[in-house]
Structure formats: C-alpha cells, structure tokens
Amino acid sequence: MLATTRRRTLQALGLGGAASLAGCASSAPTADGSKATDAPAQTTTPQPVDTDRIARDPTNVPDPIDRDSPAEVDVTLRSEEVVAEVEEGVTFTYMTYDGQVPGPFIRVRQGDTVNLTFENAESNSLPHNVDFHAVAGPGGGAEATTTAPGESAELRFQATYPGAYIYHCAVANLDMHISAGMFGIILVEPPEGMPEVDHEIYLGQHELYTNKSAGDEGHHEFDMGSMRNEEPTYVLMNGEKYAWTPAGRGPAVTAGTDETVRVFFVDGGPNLASSFHPIGSVWEELYPDGSLSTAPQTHIQTREVPPGSTTIATMNSPVPGDFKLVDHSLSRVARKGCMAVVRAEGEERPEIFDPDPQ
Numbered sequence: 128m129l130a131t132t133r134r135r136t137l138q139a140l141g142l143g144g145a146a147s148l149a150g151c152a153s154s155a156p157t158a159d160g161s162k163a164t165d166a167p168a169q170t171t172t173p174q175p176v177d178t179d180r181i182a183r184d185p186t187n188v189p190d191p192i193d194r195d196s197p198a199e200v201d202v203t204l205r206s207e208e209v210v211a212e213v214e215e216g217v218t219f220t221y222m223t224y225d226g227q228v229p230g231p232f233i234r235v236r237q238g239d240t241v242n243l244t245f246e247n248a249e250s251n252s253l254p255h256n257v258d259f260h261a262v263a264g265p266g267g268g269a270e271a272t273t274t275a276p277g278e279s280a281e282l283r284f285q286a287t288y289p290g291a292y293i294y295h296c297a298v299a300n301l302d303m304h305i306s307a308g309m310f311g312i313i314l315v316e317p318p319e320g321m322p323e324v325d326h327e328i329y330l331g332q333h334e335l336y337t338n339k340s341a342g343d344e345g346h347h348e349f350d351m352g353s354m355r356n357e358e359p360t361y362v363l364m365n366g367e368k369y370a371w372t373p374a375g376r377g378p379a380v381t382a383g384t385d386e387t388v389r390v391f392f393v394d395g396g397p398n399l400a401s402s403f404h405p406i407g408s409v410w411e412e413l414y415p416d417g418s419l420s421t422a423p424q425t426h427i428q429t430r431e432v433p434p435g436s437t438t439i440a441t442m443n444s445p446v447p448g449d450f451k452l453v454d455h456s457l458s459r460v461a462r463k464g465c466m467a468v469v470r471a472e473g474e475e476r477p478e479i480f481d482p483d484p485q
C-alpha cells in the first residue's frame with residue numbers, strides 16, 4: 128500500500144513539474160517587458176467560482192488550550208485548488224489548505240504530539256505537502272506529506288518549542304504554491320499558556336502574481352515572470368482585496384473600546400516582508416517573529432514581519448473608530464488591496480481624542 132502510494136506520488140510529481148515548467152515558459156515576459164504572445168488568452172469574463180469567499184474569517188481562532196499536561200492531537204489538513212474572487216469581477220485559481228486563505232489556525236500545547244493527516248483532494252491538479260516551522264525534523268515534514276491528487280499521508284510530530292509558526296506548501300515551485308495561498312499558522316502555546324485577552328484574530332498576508340493589472344476584470348492566470356521579478360499584482364490580507372473592511376467585502380472585526388485584541392499575523396510572502404502597523408494605534412505588546420520564549424516588546428508602531436514568519440501583537444483603543452491594520456509599504460494598501468479593519472465601539476472620550484474641539 129505504502130509503495131503504491133509513493134509510486135503514484137512520484138508519477139504525479141513528474142507530471143506536476145513538467146506542467147509547471149511549461150507554464151513558466153509560456154508566461155515569461157518578452158524583452159520589452161510585455162507578456163509573451165503565447166500567454167493564456169485574456170478574457171474579461173470571470174470564471175465560475177468554487178466558493179463564495181476565499182478569505183478566512185479572522186475571528187475563526189480556536190479557543191486557548193485549557194490543559195496542564197500534554198496530549199495527542201489529531202489534525203487533518205486538506206489541500207484544495209479552488210477558483211474564487213480576489214475582488215468583484217476578478218477570479219483566480221487559488222491553492223489552499225481547507226479551502227480558504229490563510230489555512231486553518233492550528234493550536235496545540237508545547238509537548239503535545241500531533242497526529243497529522245494530510246489530504247490532497249482528488250480534483251486537484253498538482254502535488255502538495257506541508258512544511259511546519261514548528262516541526263523539529265527534516266523539511267518540517269514536507270517530504271513525509273508530499274502527496275499526489277487523491278492521496279493522503281500521515282505525519283506524527285511532537286511540538287517541542289513554543290511560539291507562533293508558519294506552515295506552508297514546499298513542493299517544487301513552492302513560491303507559486305505559497306503565492307496561490309498555501310500557508311497558515313500553527314500556534315504552540317507554552318505550558319503556562321498565554322495571558323487572557325478579550326479577542327483573538329488571525330490575519331495572513333501574501334502576494335498574488337497574475338497576468339493582468341489589479342482590478343482588471345476577468346480571470347487572472349498565475350504569472351511566473353511577475354513572481355520572478357517580485358512584482359505582485361495584489362498584496363492581500365486573508366486572500367482578498369480589503370477582505371475584512373467595511374469598504375471591501377467586510378465586515379470589520381469589532382471590539383469594545385478598552386478591550387484587548389490579540390492579532391496573530393503570518394506573512395506567507397513568498398517574497399515581500401510586511402511592515403505591520405495599526406493606523407491610529409500602536410502594538411501594545413508584541414512578540415517579534417512569534418517567539419513566546421522572550422518578553423514582548425511594548426508600544427511598537429510598525430514591526431517588520433519577514434516572509435516565512437509571524438508576529439503576535441495586541442492592540443486596544445480607548446476611543447471608538449476604525450483602525451486599519453496595514454503593511455506600511457503603503458502602495459500595497461492603496462493599490463494592491465492589503466488591509467484589514469478592527470472597529471472599536473464605545474463611548475467617545477474627548478479628553479483623549481477630540482476631532483472637533485470648540
């Protein structure tokens with residue numbers, strides 16, 4: 128059974144590699160910078176979508192761990208290639224864990240043993256896998272989980288160190304797979320847990336590289352040349368333009384004034400570091416790179432989060448209003464879609480902020 132599975136996997140890898148290379152050649156830019164003439168025909172008609180929303184709900188975070196001893200935890204991740212809207216009228220074929228971007232938030236305790244089942248959906252066209260930065264072992268489990276469409280694999284690992292870690296696809300053309308949406312967070316809580324807060328939210332930033340400009344209607348094909356040049360069409364939080372904002376496809380995340388919101392943020396990249404900033408506030412407490420072995424920094428305005436890393440940061444507002452969470456490389460916000468909003472609701476406090484003093 129195992130040998131059969133492995134053989135099928137290798138066959139699929141061969142096919143996947145050739146298909147990907149062909150895609151690479153056909154979408155390479157020409158000498159004058161225009162797209163090659165054999166690039167896929169452009170159309171202003173979006174493709175039918177497989178899902179209404181590719182954007183994971185930022186409030187979809189598992190509860191804090193309420194155990195004082197290690198346990199065995201069963202986790203299933205399923206890779207799914209799905210067509211969805213980046214914004215209205217613009218479709219893209221995403222690659223996902225469990226059908227949304229970022230992948231599901233996995234929460235375990237230091238010392239836990241994770242029994243992972245990784246499934247590659249039958250309808251997929253490519254091999255996929257998972258590399259967990261929380262795994263102490265070769266490839267973070269990538270080779271052990273490499274599967275062809277229709278197959279599954281199992282991996283057992285112990286979470287030996289605490290922190291918030293990225294997981295991501297790491298097959299051939301891994302930059303393409305991460306760009307298409309294959310990344311997420313696994314949080315390994317320290318034995319003593321984390322300080323209690325009022326809200327926890329989950330955001331993931333990444334870049335889409337397509338054969339059109341941001342906002343051009345129709346189906347956007349993945350574009351290898353743009354990715355090689357690190358010139359993304361979109362830079363997104365949770366996979367859609369302005370995914371969780373009142374101005375976008377909304378709604379904003381809401382919290383009461385003076386309530387503490389903890390943000391788990393992952394930069395999937397694959398190429399751009401994020402300068403993560405809450406407009407109108409600062410990060411009250413911030414754990415650089417998601418490290419929970421060190422004391423948090425305090426009152427941080429902007430924190431760089433490299434691709435392949437995370438941060439854990441808290442914010443609170445004494446006054447009501449909308450607080451935009453952005454990459455402070457602001458062209459990515461104004462032109463490429465990268466923003467989420469936390470709306471603080473409560474009483475005005477003019478002694479702290481008065482927009483109309485008499």
Ligand SMILES: [Cu+2]
Pocket residue numbers: 222254255256296297298304309
């Ligand atoms: Cu993949």
